[in-house]
Amino acid sequence: AQSVTQPDIHITVSEGASLELRCNYSYGATPYLFWYVQSPGQGLQLLLKYFSGDTLVQGIKGFEAEFKRSQSSFNLRKPSVHWSDAAEYFCAVGSGGGADGLTFGKGTHLIIQP
Amino acid sequence: DAGVIQSPRHEVTEMGQEVTLRCKPISGHNSLFWYRQTMMRGLELLIYFNNNVPIDDSGMPEDRFSAKMPNASFSTLKIQPSEPRDSAVYFCASSRGLNGANVLTFGAGSRLTVL
Numbered sequence: 001a002q003s004v005t006q007p008d009i010h011i012t013v014s015e016g017a018s019l020e021l022r023c024n025y026s027y028g029a030t031p032y033l034f035w036y037v038q039s040p041g042q043g044l045q046l047l048l049k050y051f052s053g054d055t056l057v058q059g060i061k062g063f064e065a066e067f068k069r070s071q072s073s074f075n076l077r078k079p080s081v082h083w084s085d086a087a088e089y090f091c092a093v094g095s096g097g098g099a100d101g102l103t104f105g106k107g108t109h110l111i112i113q114p
Numbered sequence: 115d116a117g118v119i120q121s122p123r124h125e126v127t128e129m130g131q132e133v134t135l136r137c138k139p140i141s142g143h144n145s146l147f148w149y150r151q152t153m154m155r156g157l158e159l160l161i162y163f164n165n166n167v168p169i170d171d172s173g174m175p176e177d178r179f180s181a182k183m184p185n186a187s188f189s190t191l192k193i194q195p196s197e198p199r200d201s202a203v204y205f206c207a208s209s210r211g212l213n214g215a216n217v218l219t220f221g222a223g224s225r226l227t228v229l
Binding site for chain 1: 118156157159205207213215216217218219220221222223
């Protein structure tokens with residue numbers, strides 16, 4: 001069964017500083033990988049996804065993520081965070097076979113300091 | 115597109131009462147998912163449907179939980195009787211298919227508080 005680990009429960013970053021959120025997955029084949037963001041009181045919004053090809057994927061709001069098969073990782077990055085980036089971030093893995101939706105990590109809560 | 119629509123957004127009820135949460139998926143999406151989110155357990159998949167048929171309900175915690183999808187544009191999640199430990203945010207999501215590559219679009223969630 002697939003699984004996702006987000007080792008950081010909380011991360012605090014100063015506004016304008018760079019950001020990296022960690023995600024490690026466990027899956028036997030090439031996974032489909034996603035990052036979602038959840039603002040307070042809202043549902044989850046897709047930031048970006050990786051299916052195949054270029055291992056560096058660009059998403060919305062200036063985010064990017066890099067798939068590293070050797071490390072089973074899919075870390076999310078942003079060069080300069082804004083106060084509006086404060087939210088909960090979820091990494092998720094989907095199986096190629098289908099029929100079981102996504103498996104989500106527990107999430108990382110991002111706090112932005114002024 | 116109005117997105118995935120859930121109602122109610124907030125529900126406060128007393129233990130033992132029946133709770134019904136509703137979801138309207140995006141038109142054209144044939145897969146629908148119900149998730150539960152709590153601080154302790156994070157996001158849990160409860161059940162999902164494909165073409166209105168329940169495919170996997172192994173995530174449904176107890177017989178007190180049931181879900182239906184009578185047509186392509188409507189689904190309900192019912193808890194009867196409700197208990198305080200059912201307090202959580204319940205999300206509905208839809209997608210164009212069940213393949214793991216399909217992107218889920220989430221509703222805003224229904225926050226349930228059982229007193």
